[in-house]
Amino acid sequence: MDRSLMLNALPRRNPLRAPGPVLALLVLVLLPTMVACQSSSFDGLIQGSKSASPTDSRPVVSGPRTPPPPTYAVNPVPRPAPPPLTQVDPPQPAEPETTVVSGADDGSIRVALLLPLTGPNGPVGKALLNAAQMALFSFADEKFRLLTHDTRGTPEGAAEAAQLAVGDGAQLILGPLLSSSVQGAAPVARAAGVRVIAFSSDRSVAGDGVFTLGFLPRAQVDRVIGFARGRGVQRFAALAPDNPYGRTVLDAFRAAVIGAGGEIARVELYNPDAADFSAVVRDMADYEFRRATLLEQRKELEGKEDEVSKAALARLETLQTMGDLPYDALLVADGGKRLQAVAALLPFYDIDPKKVRMLGTGQWDEPGIGAEPALVGGWYAAPPPGPRAAFEKEYSDTYGDMPPRLATIAYDATALAAVLAQLPGPDRFTSDLIANANGFAGRDGIFRFLPGGTSERGLAVLQVRQRDAVVIDRAPATFQALSN
The missing domain is CATH 3.40.50.2300 (Response regulator)
Incomplete structure (x- = not known):
């Protein structure tokens, strides 16, 4: 049985309730291929999710080629009204890469999402799928298809999922989550010339078309x-x-x-x-040395009758050890x-x-x-807690539960894929576009991919308090600030 879900675009329908505002993924870069699309409806700097219009269509969930098991069922997420796009002047385009995988014959742009939907990490995988849906409904257009495949949390399952994704015409793979699963999926993706944005925090799996978005x-x-x-x-x-x-x-x-x-x-x-x-x-x-030092000092003072020695001994009685x-x-x-x-x-x-x-x-x-x-x-x-707090509230309002810490990775990766998918031409997911030096801003602050495939983030420093943690050194707003 095919273990995939297709999240695609069907005609828009009215949501059941008005959702809270969405903090959209801000692309901080002037994407190189934008020079070719000055007159398109998707130009320049992306400030938020895509604009809504009366004729706009929205993604909904439909079934795969064969019906999936009930555990794979996902519910549509209402899409909030996004802010508009802003057009900017792009730089000169980079040299396009030659290895690409063509989209499906229906003109759709297909991106695969590889997650452990069954096995010990199944609950985490399903939560990441929920987060990906949230990004899908905020950013994807009617041509975007998200194909979800179960890796079962094993290298073999990941390799099989990658083969199904490539066979379905996926032009980009998001996930897998575990480093061993990335190692299983990567050879299949490389052989097909498909880039991978993995969720692992193991830097050893990065490189040669594989990028890691995990927290290093x-x-x-x-x-x-x-x-x-x-x-x-x-x-x-x-x-x-x-x-x-x-x-x-x-x-x-x-x-x-x-x-x-x-x-x-x-x-x-x-x-x-x-x-x-x-x-x-x-x-x-x-402890042994410092404890012995204390006991020895006490012993020396115990035989003395002067007031200074007695006062010193009284102070030592309150200590466990002696010495810094x-x-x-x-x-x-x-x-x-x-x-x-x-x-x-x-x-x-x-x-x-x-x-x-x-x-x-x-x-x-x-x-x-x-x-x-x-x-x-x-x-x-x-990462700075502010953007994530907004995501956690939206997730909780939608699904009735708090997301695991890794859920923002799936959201940001899906949002980035949906944004890149709206670029003109076949070369939407090249390494140059994915690893743009100016980076992106998402639910965990700014991030960018380095040429070697690892990710770099703008991190804050927090101090632990009894009930929470507070930022004591703010995260940089841009990578230019980080390098200065």
Whole structure:
């Protein structure tokens, strides 16, 4: 059975309710091929979703060539009224790429969306499909077709999904989500000359026509370490899980600290599957040595009768350890329940958050992180929360549930594909257009693809509070500001 859905364009009908405003994807670039379409209805700088008119048509959901299982069913999303387009003068066009896949015979422009709709990651995959629908109804025109295929969360399933997508005439592939699935789909896409915008945060899968839109930990570490150095932090330590993510973060940590002129005081890895993280936190705290130092000092004072010694002994009775730690900031590179478990042990072994600044990665970017007192006051780098908050409200109003953190990636990728699909000519999804240096702005702030296929984002620095997190260093509005 064909595991695909086709999201296409049928005649417009009235929505059941008026939705809230949509924060549209802003293309910050003057796309090179615009010079060929000065008289078209889609010229220049894109400020929002496409304009509505009485004769405009809107995308709705229709079935695939064969009916999909019930679990793949999706509901139409009402489209809000968008702001108008603004025409600008484009630069000279870039040299078009020669390898393209032609669209379907009906004149439609087909883009495939590869997601794990079944298997352990099925709920996340379906939420990403919901987010893609939201972008579809805000940006796609009547020629745009979004073909959704289930990867089953496996490399084999992703390869099969990519083959179906290519066979359906897809000119661009969005997804897959997992790095192993990207590795399965990429050879099929490359053989067909189809570009891929994957959702993985593994930079090793990027390149040769594959672009990654996931949140890369290296950029997050660079941002928070650079900010901490600017605030006078000199000595750094890091605590990370012994897995690919943790090792990637530690590589980035070493490079960032050295590059910023700081000192690496200590680095510790721990087993992410352990039931108890006490041992590694004790080591990070130099707890045995500092505890022994305290007990020795107490012993020396206990035999003295002078008032100064008695007062000093009374002060030592309130301490767990004695002596300062050799670092001013500690990067804890984890998230979720594991982060909470590790963080709870830090003050227990006398790593005092009042003396040591806690630092984090994008995995800290979740609601409720301030429930753990040891993390309150900590800094982490993440996309600016404002645009995402508007997306989360729209998603919740539409689907009755809060989206997972990765949902914005699917939204931005689909919106970008829908925008590029409205360019004239067959070369809408070339590497030059996708990797335009000026970048784009979406639900997670500005982003752009680098020539090697990885993505770069404009990140803010946030500080953890008990009930939320607040921006203490704003994200750049353009990549020109980021490079200055």
